[in-house]
Amino acid sequence: MQQSTAWRAVAQSPWKFLTSAWPWRSFLYLLTGALFGALVLTVLVTMTLAGVVFLIVGVGALLLIGVSLSGIPVSRVERWRLLLMDPDPIPDPHRPPAAPGPRGWLTTRLREPATWRELGFTAASLAAMWWMDALVLGLSLAVPVLLATSPVGDPDAWPLVVVAVCLVPAAPYTLTVWAGARAAMTRAILAPRDGELGAQLTEVRASRARLVGSFDAERRRIERDLHDGAQQRLVSLNVLLGMARLDAEPDSSAARQLAAAQEQVTLAVDELRELSRGVHPKALTDHGLPEAVGNLTARSALPVTVDILLPHRPPAAVESAAYFVVAESLANATKHSAATRAEVHARLHADVLTLSITDNGVGGADPAAGTGLTGLADRIAAADGRLRISSPAGGPTLLHAEIPCR
Numbered sequence: 001m002q003q004s005t006a007w008r009a010v011a012q013s014p015w016k017f018l019t020s021a022w023p024w025r026s027f028l029y030l031l032t033g034a035l036f037g038a039l040v041l042t043v044l045v046t047m048t049l050a051g052v053v054f055l056i057v058g059v060g061a062l063l064l065i066g067v068s069l070s071g072i073p074v075s076r077v078e079r080w081r082l083l084l085m086d087p088d089p090i091p092d093p094h095r096p097p098a099a100p101g102p103r104g105w106l107t108t109r110l111r112e113p114a115t116w117r118e119l120g121f122t123a124a125s126l127a128a129m130w131w132m133d134a135l136v137l138g139l140s141l142a143v144p145v146l147l148a149t150s151p152v153g154d155p156d157a158w159p160l161v162v163v164a165v166c167l168v169p170a171a172p173y174t175l176t177v178w179a180g181a182r183a184a185m186t187r188a189i190l191a192p193r194d195g196e197l198g199a200q201l202t203e204v205r206a207s208r209a210r211l212v213g214s215f216d217a218e219r220r221r222i223e224r225d226l227h228d229g230a231q232q233r234l235v236s237l238n239v240l241l242g243m244a245r246l247d248a249e250p251d252s253s254a255a256r257q258l259a260a261a262q263e264q265v266t267l268a269v270d271e272l273r274e275l276s277r278g279v280h281p282k283a284l285t286d287h288g289l290p291e292a293v294g295n296l297t298a299r300s301a302l303p304v305t306v307d308i309l310l311p312h313r314p315p316a317a318v319e320s321a322a323y324f325v326v327a328e329s330l331a332n333a334t335k336h337s338a339a340t341r342a343e344v345h346a347r348l349h350a351d352v353l354t355l356s357i358t359d360n361g362v363g364g365a366d367p368a369a370g371t372g373l374t375g376l377a378d379r380i381a382a383a384d385g386r387l388r389i390s391s392p393a394g395g396p397t398l399l400h401a402e403i404p405c406r
Helices: 002-010 014-018 022-053 059-068 071-082 101-111 113-149 155-190 198-247 253-279 282-287 289-298 316-336 373-382
Strands: 304-309 342-349 352-359 386-390 397-404
Touching (some): 022 059, 071 155, 282 316, 289 342, 373 386
Antiparallel strands (some): 342 352, 386 397
16 A cells, blocks of 8 residues: 555655655645635534524524535545545545435435445544644644754854754654555545445446457457358358359360459458468367467467366457467567567466467567556456456566456
8 A cells, every 4th residue: 555655655764765755745745634624624614503593484494404515525545645646546435426416316315324424534533633633744844944943143042953854854754654645545435445445346347247248249259240141152152162263165265363362262262261260260169278379370370389278168258359369479479579489378267268378489478568467457357357468578478367267
């Protein structure tokens, strides 16, 4: 966590710590906390008093409801401020409103446990945290200034000046330590609890899986249409051209033109068959991952050793994700790595398919460089798996994927 990083920064050498950004970030974090806390305290006290006074006419009830919901905007500001000390943002636990309109929004928010936890955080912040922010700022910065300026003109008060000078280097340490503790408490209170985001995450995963499934189904449909439609028509045309060549006079102009046309049709059939394999290989649907990867590596310009042993076929979505990871990895190795050989290894352990692709190229594969690695990671993530890449400069490159078979 970034808070521990802030505390580790304090443990570094004084020169390294004092010249880093941590003292300034901590100062800004505590200063904005003190100012924001004072503002919120003023607004909420005013709203509460006005709500009690005007409760009899109904307007006060709205003000008091606003006070009860004040934790939502306050916590959002606190999440934004927390980025000064912790770059890992805290997700907002509030779901979209269950019903349209302000009434549905209000009912949903009042039912959420996060709303009351955020209100409790607001109360704790107003009761103690922002006071501590102001106190630490005052002790760390104001006290040395007062000690240094108070004995002006008094030659016997020089010890106070010495004390003030000694307190100045300690101020960054005090600010950073309290800011780290303050950020840790904020994260501990505002971080969503188990189950609050569970429904959202489940729906996101299900939606992502549906999208991947629909894409794979569309791939299979296109592959089937290409194979059963355009490809068969071209094959029939090729046969007709061959029969026409038999009827033409040998070495005649018509025979040469028919031969050239047949050659072009043959090339078109081969290209269409290759395109069909790239869309969704028929071997993957009919025979599974080992056969499809074997056909892929047989056409590869790079010598590939295949070691795939699976006791049974994984789900179709898992097979598809694994196949395209192998295809893209070998394409990258052929185009970018200057590799002379590659290896593909796959095993099924319990309900997880583990897949490794290794090449002896120059390494340096970077997902940010646009080599297709980001797309591979997205495809694996869509299957609820994970992809790890090891590609030091000079090689070798290893892609290791783990895909759950659920």
